[in-house]
Every structure is written in structure tokens, then in C-alpha cells.
Amino acid sequence: MNTILLKRDYILLYVLLAIVYVSGMWIPLMENDSAQHATMAMRMYLENDFINIYKGGNDYLDKPHMHFWLAALSFKVFGISQWAYRVPALLFTILGAYSCNRLAKEFYGNKAAHIASLVFLSGQAIFLSNHDVRTDAVLTGATIFGIWQFVLYINNKKLLHSILGAIGVAIAFSTKGQLGVFISGVCILSYLAYNRKWRVLWSWKIGAAFFAFLISISPVLYAYYIQFDLHPEKVIHGQSNVSGIWFILWDQSFNRLTASGFEKTSSDYFFFFHTLLWAFLPWSLITYMALFAKLKLVFITRFRYIKGVEILTSIGFLLVMIVISFSKFKLPHYLNSLLPVISVLVAGYMVQLFEIGKxxxxxxxxxxxxxxxxxxxxxxxxxxxxxxxxxxxxxxxxxxxxxxxxxxxxxxxxxxxxxxxxxxxxxxxxxxxxxxxxxxxxxxxYQAGNNAANIIKTENINPESVFILAGKPSWSLDFYTNRITPVVTINEITKTLKNGDWLFLYDYQLKDIPEDTISWSEKYEINHFRITRVSASFINPNTRDGVLEKAFLLKYLPK
Structure with a gap:
């Protein structure tokens, strides 16, 4: 046998992986980010406003628009549902897998192609990004697509590849700012440096690609200009005269590097290196073996070009890891857009082991x-x-x-x-x-918001009569009632709520409501836990009750 996988092998594995990904489409959305982003996209759709992004009642200046636009478009086509919200993530994951396949074929031949896409699709963080959907699935698919197309341009010098590469990187930028541009740039520059193909940059086709990139990011820049630059009176994070365009072009990335405006998450310079051990299961060990083997070869040969060797997936990957490791604001999913790059590295390493009989x-x-x-x-x-x-x-x-x-x-x-x-x-x-x-x-x-929404539906409660107490949002309540739940303070309860209206709140908030002036005719008690921070005491059924919070859905009765 002169190949690693038979056709029936990879067809079976693709079918099984598809079943797993589809099974995750119907999981209720988790708070905070996934349900929050879905609610923000839902608001775009309900209000037919695709220019302004809001988080609750406030202007949102963090992630750019693409992820929210795609989710809102999916709602227009399929209606508001958890699976519709996940459709764009799944489509870009498929694009990412196909791009891995083609890039691996370009570097290592047909033997590596399906291995690379299977490695990518079976990585643990990729599974997670398709049910706990944030911006990362779209970012990941667009980034590796852009890298693949630019590699094809460097090798073949065709205008179409440079344009498609620019569009891919522009989608990555429009999804999460400069991170996708940085990853693509470092990987492509490392490829150019090793292959000594700098001349491809001095071409009108690169100028055309740059123009295509500017055109592709212009919708996001325009939306930021309308929402922020035209309104210097808006106060964002305690500041006025905030430029949305300057933010997305510069401030967003550097604020995260320095943790300016964010809570510092980790000073561990090896955070991403050990996070990769679980995020890229079951391929993390092979990744480090492949990286060591490639680095050893490059240093032994003193960076001299050798036909059939590429360093995009090794040196390019390592340079990005080193730079982001100096960020003071680190989260595990920042690794996601690098995973397709090292999927190609792993596939190439396995093919090389096969060919030399190791x-x-x-x-x-x-x-x-x-x-x-x-x-x-x-x-x-x-x-x-x-x-x-x-x-x-x-x-x-x-x-x-x-x-x-x-x-x-x-x-x-x-x-x-x-x-x-x-x-x-x-x-x-x-x-x-x-x-x-x-x-x-x-x-x-054990997530109160979506379970409160189930009660509202099963008990035929009018969602328009439901309010939420200020202090702690519930994005899943908003999403599963298909509305932005009005917020009231304790002092506004008697002025805003009418007889028969409902109030959603948590147990620590209920203690602050004066019983002598406010009463309730019906009460639903709901268990709640921050499920994205699962602990051993929560998993243990014998100790679970001791760590649960309570949330309540209360029917207002004026005194």
C-alpha cells in the first residue's frame, strides 16, 4: 500500500465527524459569549439594523461585525434558533477543512491532503467552537483560506489567487480585527523568506489584492464610522470622541496585548504552549514532535532552501505563538486560528514518517x-x-x-x-x-436563562410581560424569548411593572427587594450555575446542590 488512508477510511471518518458536528447544532446556547453574540445578532435581525452593534443597552466596541452579520443573515433565512446561529460557524469550519486539505496537498502531496482535514476536524477546540459559537470558527476558516490562496499565488502567480487570498484575510479582519491579518502575514512572510520568492510582491497583482482587501473591509469600517465616528458625544468605556475606525485598525489588538481596558488574565508566557496540549487533542503530542523535527532540519541546514521543505507551518506558527504569548490578555480560543496551520504540519510529518519507514x-x-x-x-x-x-x-x-x-x-x-x-x-x-x-x-x-424561557413557553406566559432585574444580564433568556428583555431597577419595579407582569432575577437580588412594598402572586424557582466554569463539586451529584444558585421568575402583584 503506497498511501496511509484508503478511500473508504476517510469517507467513513468524514461521515462520523459530520454526525458529531450536526449533533452539536441543537445544544442550547451557553452564556456568556455564545448566547450574548447570538442575542446581539438577533437584535440586528429583529430591528433590521445591520450598522449598529449593541450589547444590552450599550454600544458595543469590541469584535467587528462579520460574525454578527452572518448569524443575522442565517436568522433571516432559517428563523431564530440555536442551530441557525451555528450554521455560519459550521460552513466556515468546512471551508477551513477544505483549505487544510488543499494546502497539505500543495506542500506534501495527495497522501497528506485528507489527513490534514481529518486532523483539523477532530481537534477538540474545533469541536467546541462549533457548539459554543463565538467569532473563532469564522475567523479560523477565513484565515486558513486566505493563507492557502496566497500560497497558490506565490507558487503560480495567478491574479485570482491573490484576490481570493485578500478576501479571505479581509473576512478574518472583519470578524476579529488584526489577529487574522497578523497570523496570515507572519505565515506567508515565513514562506516567502524560506523560498526566496520576494519578487512576487513587486507585482501589480499584489496591488490588486491590497485594493480587494480594502474594498472587502470597507463595510465594517463604514459601519464603525456611522456608529462611532459620527457621534463623538458617545461615551465608550468612560471616554468620548472615540473613533471606531481607529479602534479596529489599531486599538483593539494593542489593547488586548497590554490588557488595557481588559482584566489581565495570565502572565504565564507558556500559557498557549500548554493550552495547546488539550485544545488540540488528540494531535498535540504529534504537533510538538513535528515542530521539533522541522526546526531541527531548518537549523541543521542553516535555513538553506531545500526543495520539498516548507516552514510556513513550523516557523510561521512558532513566531505567532511567541508574539501572542507576550499578551497580557490570554484566552484559550485565541489558538483556534492557528490550528489549521498545524494540522497541515501534522499531516506532513505523518506522511514523512510513512515515506521513510519510521x-x-x-x-x-x-x-x-x-x-x-x-x-x-x-x-x-x-x-x-x-x-x-x-x-x-x-x-x-x-x-x-x-x-x-x-x-x-x-x-x-x-x-x-x-x-x-x-x-x-x-x-x-x-x-x-x-x-x-x-x-x-x-x-x-442548570443555566437559568434558557430554562426560564422554557417555563415562559410551556406556561403560555406572554414574553412581552417579562422584565429582568438590573445587575446581571441573561443572554439566553433574551435569545430564547426572541426579544431584548427590558431591564428595571428595584426602584422602578412599582413604577414599571403592572399587575400580572413577570420579573426574572437571581436569589442574591431577591434579598434586596423590600417585602413590605412588593409582593408576588406566583413564583418559579430555577437552578443556576456558571456552566462554562464547571467544578468538581458541581459534577458530583452528592455535592451539587451546595454550589447551585437560584434564579426566580416572579409574577408581580401590586400592594
């Missing part, structure tokens, strides 16, 4: 994969069956089917390289199908 290394990696992924699967299944109620019989049968298939692959005699890919992807399918169909849905039973 079976011993592949066997060691396979043994480590067995240990890590078996441990992870046992942990996930334990959490599901111990921490929460038993799954439905249909779901249990699906788990048994996947486990049976996994046992078949484990016991079947085959090439060690083929088994390494099959086992790694199959384990991640099992783990994330279990998480999507049981763990996350059970977790969302």
Missing part, C-alpha cells in the same frame, strides 16, 4: 494515543453515567455502536500509520458524540 516512532505515538484517548473516553463516560441521569436507550445504543466500531479498529491488523489516524479520529468522535448528546444538554439544565 515505524518505531509511529508505534510509540500510537501507544501514547491509546493511553491518552482511552483515559479520556473512560473519564467522559464516567462523568455522563455518574454525574447525570442515564441517557435515553437510543443514545446508549449509539454509544455501544461506536464502541463496537472502535474495538474493531483496535483489533484489526493494519498498517501502523493507518491505524494511528483511524484510532485518533475515532476516539474523538466517540468522546464528542457523548459530550454533545448527553453531557452538554444535561449541563444546560
Amino acid at each position: 515505524k518505531n516512532i509511529a508505534k510509540i505515538i500510537l501507544g501514547i494515543q491509546y493511553f491518552v484517548l482511552t483515559s479520556g473516553s473512560i473519564l467522559v463516560l464516567f462523568l455522563i453515567f455518574w454525574g447525570f441521569t442515564m441517557p435515553d436507550i437510543g443514545i446508549i445504543l449509539c454509544y455501544l455502536f461506536l464502541i463496537t466500531g472502535l474495538c474493531y479498529v483496535v483489533t484489526k491488523q493494519m498498517n501502523v500509520y493507518r491505524k494511528l489516524v483511524l484510532i485518533s479520529v475515532y476516539f474523538m468522535v466517540l468522546i464528542n458524540f457523548c459530550l454533545n448528546t448527553q453531557f452538554y444538554p444535561k449541563l444546560l439544565l
